[in-house]
Amino acid sequence: xxxxxxxxxxxxxxxxxxxxxxxxGPLVRxxxxxxxxxxxxxxxxxxxxxxxxxxxxxxxxAIQVYEETAxxxxxxxxxxxxxxxxxxxxxxLLESIYDGVQRPLKAIEIAAGNHFIKRGIExxxxxxxxxxxxxxxxxxxxxxxxxxxxxxxxxxxxIMHKVMVPPGEGGKVASIQSGEFDVTEEIATLxxxxxxxxxxxxLQYWPIRKARxxxxxxxxxxxxxxxxxxxxTFFPIAKGGAGxxxxxxxxxxxxxxxxxxxxxxxxxxxxxxxxxxxxxxxEVLNEFPxxxxxxxxxPLMKRxxxxxxxxxxxxxxxxxxxxxxxxxxxxxxxxxxNVALMADSTSRWAEAxxxxxxxxxxxxxxxxxxxxxxxxxxxxxxxxxxxxxxxSDGRIGSLTxxxxxxxxxxxxxxxxSQATLRVTKTFWSLDADLAYKKHFxxxxxxxxxxxxAPNFEDFWAKEIAPDFADVRKKAMTLLEQESKLLEIxxxxxxxxxxxxxxxxxxxxxxxxxxxxxxxxxxPDDAYTPLKNQYGLLKSIMVFFEAGQAVVNxxxxxxxxxxxMKSLAGYTDLKANTKATPEVxxxxxxxxxxxxxxLA
Ligand code: ADP
Numbered sequence: 001x002x003x004x005x006x007x008x009x010x011x012x013x014x015x016x017x018x019x020x021x022x023x024x025g026p027l028v029r030x031x032x033x034x035x036x037x038x039x040x041x042x043x044x045x046x047x048x049x050x051x052x053x054x055x056x057x058x059x060x061x062a063i064q065v066y067e068e069t070a071x072x073x074x075x076x077x078x079x080x081x082x083x084x085x086x087x088x089x090x091x092x093l094l095e096s097i098y099d100g101v102q103r104p105l106k107a108i109e110i111a112a113g114n115h116f117i118k119r120g121i122e123x124x125x126x127x128x129x130x131x132x133x134x135x136x137x138x139x140x141x142x143x144x145x146x147x148x149x150x151x152x153x154x155x156x157x158x159i160m161h162k163v164m165v166p167p168g169e170g171g172k173v174a175s176i177q178s179g180e181f182d183v184t185e186e187i188a189t190l191x192x193x194x195x196x197x198x199x200x201x202x203l204q205y206w207p208i209r210k211a212r213x214x215x216x217x218x219x220x221x222x223x224x225x226x227x228x229x230x231x232x233t234f235f236p237i238a239k240g241g242a243g244x245x246x247x248x249x250x251x252x253x254x255x256x257x258x259x260x261x262x263x264x265x266x267x268x269x270x271x272x273x274x275x276x277x278x279x280x281x282x283e284v285l286n287e288f289p290x291x292x293x294x295x296x297x298x299p300l301m302k303r304x305x306x307x308x309x310x311x312x313x314x315x316x317x318x319x320x321x322x323x324x325x326x327x328x329x330x331x332x333x334x335x336x337x338n339v340a341l342m343a344d345s346t347s348r349w350a351e352a353x354x355x356x357x358x359x360x361x362x363x364x365x366x367x368x369x370x371x372x373x374x375x376x377x378x379x380x381x382x383x384x385x386x387x388x389x390x391x392s393d394g395r396i397g398s399l400t401x402x403x404x405x406x407x408x409x410x411x412x413x414x415x416x417s418q419a420t421l422r423v424t425k426t427f428w429s430l431d432a433d434l435a436y437k438k439h440f441x442x443x444x445x446x447x448x449x450x451x452x453a454p455n456f457e458d459f460w461a462k463e464i465a466p467d468f469a470d471v472r473k474k475a476m477t478l479l480e481q482e483s484k485l486l487e488i489x490x491x492x493x494x495x496x497x498x499x500x501x502x503x504x505x506x507x508x509x510x511x512x513x514x515x516x517x518x519x520x521x522x523p524d525d526a527y528t529p530l531k532n533q534y535g536l537l538k539s540i541m542v543f544f545e546a547g548q549a550v551v552n553x554x555x556x557x558x559x560x561x562x563x564m565k566s567l568a569g570y571t572d573l574k575a576n577t578k579a580t581p582e583v584x585x586x587x588x589x590x591x592x593x594x595x596x597x598l599a
Contacts, residue, residue: 014043014079018061023072026065026316027359030078034059039084039209044069045076048120050101052085052320055360064356066101066317067119087324089331090183090203091153091161092126094268095301097285100309100321131180132202134163134187138173145170146213147334147390150188150200151178156302158293159267162335163187166204167213167390208323212330214387221455224340224400227263227294227527228256230428230443230516233472233537235450237426239266239338240386240398244420247430248410252442254280256428257342257404258287259441259520261304263527265295266340266400268332269304272325275318275348278310294527315352322349326383329399333387336395341384345404346377350416366415377419425451439517445479464534471538475511478544482508499551502558507544514574515540528577535584536573542588543567546595560598566591 018032028044028051036042036053044051044065049072055062063078087102097105107123109115136151138144148165150173155161171190174197181187183203190198206212220238237243247253254276261269271288273281284306291300305328309321322343329341343349350373357370365371384401388394403424407417410432421427427449434442453472460468481504488496489505497505515537519525528536543566550556561567569587573579 014048015082017042017078017080018059020045020072020074020076020078021060022074023069024359025355026069026314027356028063028065028069028072028078029060030063031060033061033078033080036061036080037084039207041081041083041085043079043081043120045072045078047072048079048122050120051078054356062360064316064319066314066320068314084207085209085320085323086205086207087327087331088125088203088205089328090126091132091155091163092130092183093305093328093331094156094159094303095305096126097306097308098125098324100274100307100313100317100324102324105308126183126203128184129182131182132161134177134179134181134202136176136178136188138176138188140173140176142173143171144173144190145390145392147395148392149335150176153202156298158296158298158302159337163200163202164334164391165190165200167206169198169200171198206327206331208320208327211383212327212334214334214385214389216388218386218388218396219455220386220398220452222459223452223456223530224338225265225530226260227529228259228441229518229528229533229536230441230445231260232528232530233533234445234476234516235426235428235443235448236453236456237400237402237450238386238452238455239400240384241400241426241452242381242384242424243400243402243426243428244405244417244424245402245428245430246405246407246410246412246417246420247435247442248432249406251410251430251432251435252440253404253406253430254344255520256430256441256443257344257402258284259526260340260402261342262288262291262300263294264340265338266398267303267337268329268339269300270307270325270329270339270341271304272307272309272321272341272343274307274309274321274343274345275313275315275352276310276344280344281308281310284308315355318349318352319356322346322380326380326399326401329401330383333397333399334389334395336389336397338398338400340400340402343401343403345406346380346420347404347406347416350377350419369415373415374419374422377416378423381420381423439512440520441516441518443516445476445512445516446483464530465538467538468534471534471541474541474544475515475537478504478508479511499556499558500548503544503547503551506561507540507547510540510543510570511537514570524575524577531581532577532579535579535581536570539570539573539584539587539591543570543591543595546592550595550598556598564591564594564598566594 018030020030022029042051049067051063051065053061054064102125103123111121112118132153149162153161171192174189174191176188188200220240223236224239293300329339386398407414429444429447431444457469
């Protein structure tokens with residue numbers, strides 16, 4: 001075992017520690033803990049409930065307990081483990097469904113003997129007995145540094161797991177195996193610079209609160225393609241970007257996050273259900289295993305890790321679930337993959353912080369949240385990014401983080417939304433009014449923004465169409481003009497508008513209904529490739545431009561537009577997500593010809 005691994009072994013014998021003085025909800029205070037370290041994992045009482053030291057004063061420790069503490073009381077023992085809260089990283093993570101502290105739900109169920117989770121259950125994060133076929137990519141005598149790939153394992157049908165030299169390790173390859181091994185067996189030994197030997201297995205551990213190291217961060221210049229028209233074309237997020245979806249209850253946060261998880265072009269998805277209602281997570285758990293990834297044609301679970309931490313689970317574990325998820329995500333990023341992480345909802349995590357902070361009797365900040373709410377939120381989102389991963393082969397990986405926020409009453413001035421907005425660059429503002437009108441996704445086109453969009457102009461021009469950015473900008477301008485015109489209509493009526501203004505309203509309406517409106521539950525509509533998004537929007541804008549040339553002619557009757565054959569075709573165009581550029585071109589030609597004939 002390597003040095004870095006020894007420090008973080010999950011199952012070592014429990015060291016007798018202190019004695020409980022006081023239990024308040026998820027917070028336990030114990031004395032006799034002078035040997036303990038901050039953030040050390042402890043087992044509380046003879047039931048061995050999992051906890052973590054979050055404050056130390058002399059020999060008194062404040063312990064955040066990740067399981068229900070009912071029945072635990074003063075005088076009960078606390079055991080130390082000597083390690084910090086860590087995740088196990090090895091083949092077998094994909095397709096797993098974990099609780100907040102990386103225990104597979106299946107293993108918990110088996111250990112408990114029924115569906116009800118008993119306390120103090122220990123379960124390995126990955127199957128320790130399963131044999132994986134390890135194929136080395138280095139040979140004896142090679143020199144390797146931290147992050148270098150030693151070999152590969154086909155983890156699922158779509159993902160090749162790279163077994164990397166753990167951070168802090170390196171040297172000359174003294175031995176390297178090939179064949180079938182379980183994750184704890186030695187697959188390589190390295191001779192370090194000081195002549196000592198490092199034994200490497202496929203399993204490594206990493207403390208969840210600490211970002212995994214990288215060589216450098218890279219400027220994000222490519223969008224994450226989600227198939228959502230409103231997202232990809234109007235408010236895109238970068239691969240390696242950070243985005244936030246705030247919205248009141250029922251506005252569509254969960255549906256939006258789930259659609260992104262299903263369809264986006266990241267190779268790995270980590271989905272954290274954090275403190276949301278159990279039935280929403282059940283939906284994810286039931287649905288995901290049956291879904292097919294449109295990018296690979298394989299089941300979505302083959303690239304997915306789910307972390308289920310529902311509202312009836314102990315609040316403290318929400319924090320652990322968020323950190324566990326992001327650490328696993330970073331691990332796959334380090335292999336050179338594009339990873340997308342969704343957290344639904346970070347407000348529940350913030351509430352957990354508030355509860356623990358209150359019990360610690362800390363000085364409260366705004367609305368009772370702890371003063372460190374902003375810095376914790378920032379630390380979390382800053383783990384997103386495109387990175388040059390550790391290792392000598394220049395691997396590039398990305399981690400995109402998308403967090404839902406549920407502000408009470410939809411009020412974005414509340415502290416969690418504000419803290420999140422400061423550190424995320426894409427903002428999808430879900431609107432209760434739009435949701436009420438059943439306009440989905442209810443992403444408000446006037447208040448949402450993407451600060452990444454200017455970075456993508458080269459990408460769009462090269463990959464999609466030279467005028468993509470231009471068409472996008474013009475369409476967004478039309479929507480802004482529409483909102484101003486609607487204000488005028490409300491005051492003085494439609495009659496006051498010129499034909500030119502009416503055309504703006506007509507085309508803005510088409511953008512809203514034929515482009516932005518997208519039903520996440522219709523398999524044809526739910527996912528539109530970026531090229532088709534462009535084709536559709538361009539067709540609408542061609543209508544606008546051709547229309548502009550005729551509406552101001554003196555004898556033009558606006559009603560003529562209504563009878564146009566080509567207009568009716570736009571709705572079909574939207575449903576036809578497999579249309580080729582030629583199809584869009586023929587629609588555009590037809591619309592132009594018909595409008596010119598009107599003149
Ligand atoms: P939230 O998580 O914000 O409370 P949900 O994501 O659960 O809200 O969405 C509430 C309801 O709105 C969903 O059950 C669904 O009926 C509808 N909905 C949301 N987004 C869409 C969408 N893109 N397409 C169709 N229906 C949607």
